[in-house]
Amino acid sequence: MDGEGKKFSKKKLAEIRKFINDKYLNIKEIIQRTMLAVNNYKATEIISSSSLSICNDCLELLFKKLKTIDLYHIDSSNFNTMLEILQTINNDLSSIFQKYGTQNLPSIKEGWFGKKKKEEKEQKNKKE
Secondary structure, eight states, X not given: OOSTTOXXXXXXXXXXXXXXHHHHHXXXXXXXXXXXXXXXXXXXXXXXXXXXXXXXXXXXXXXXXXXXOOGGGOOTTTHHHXXXXXXXXXXXXXXXXXXXXXXXXXXXXXXXXXXXXXXXXXXHHHHO
């Protein structure tokens, strides 16, 4: 069911590629920030060494899963698979945040919901 039989216009495919690329970069940054945050939590003795090790192992696995996405070969036959991988990583990151926290929640929400939502909210606030 992986987008089989669907043909997209060049414009639509470019939008899909940009969306996947943006999500990829956002998730990569979130993983890196979370690694830094948990290491800081350990330095300030907020979490234990074993919790740090478990969290870092989980984050490394997510990073490896993220690397399976081939940004240079996104097309109508594989974009659903790539979106599923990104969604799975998002779900796993949510679990990690619940257990270990993260560095900057507002930037993470921006990564998940996109800058467009942030810009829409800023425009709405300006009008009020």
